[in-house]
Amino acid sequence: MKNQPTQKIHIYGSVGSGKTTLAKKLSEITGIPYYEIDNAVWIRNPSGDIRRTDQEIERNLEAIVQSKSWIIEGVHTKDWVHQSWQHADVILFLNTGYSTRTSRIMKRFIKQKLGFEKSNYQPTLQLFLNMFKWNNHFEQVDKIRFLQMTEIHKEKRIIVYNKQDVEKWINTFR
Template sequence: MDNMLRNKIYIIGSVASGKTTMARKLSKQLNIPWYELDNVVHLRLPSGDVKRDAKERDFEFNKITCSDKWIIEGVYRQCFNNGFEKADTIILLDTPPFKRKYRIAKRWICQNLKMEKSNYVPTLKMLFLMYKWSNGFEKSKKDIFETLVPYNDKVIVLKDNTCLALE
């Protein structure tokens, strides 16, 4: 499996599908830097997140994808489709909705108890948005699979982030 993954790995999936956990683990095992698409879309400032304009966002994304090695993880966003062409491997985490809902609740509780770091303020509004985005993934899944058809030779679909064995 290690040779199949190679140097440019693009991980997509819903909120709470396990993308970040998988990216972090693969980064450590393969010694490849990983990037969160949320940090490409948003500029993280002490005063709060600021959404980058499209030109700056695309510049940051292209800077990553033009490098020799990378792992990118994030929810599917059409503006980043050119990353599929540049990736050696595309991993779609199609984690069951019940598992994602549990993870969203657990994450929100842990973030509010300061047991887990967060790139955003874990408000009730954010909790409801995450559930909304998770449901939206189910509705858009057919379109995502259709977008990935030209890249089927390098797509791996997993039902959980623990399914990828590198040994």
């Protein structure tokens, strides 16, 4: 990996950590396509999203990771996500603070409800409230699980804590 350019990047973090924003920015800089794991997990439907089976999710993710280059972002730690970590050149963990994520969740919801920001889902009040639950669950459970699960990939795991860390990392692509 040291002599080859980074072509496969998995961005991990909680809701509101900046995964999608970073994936879009990196995609613009590098020309590498980005994918939201949520779109592999959910069939987007105007009347409500439908969750795919684990087998369907695994097939969707496999099609992505077998391609030459990709940026994948998501918060999932299910068994089917292992293939992404295994194939990644870099696993970037956006370990932003709890209060930062909480603030971003509120700002995002307001922007979506006012039509200033688009989303792949319906920004309902229930989903908004769930994001706070997910953020807390991430802090208590998912973060620890992710670090344990990616320990075998620690040589390619990078942890960033704030915008300055992210910018430094992005600058390696410029």
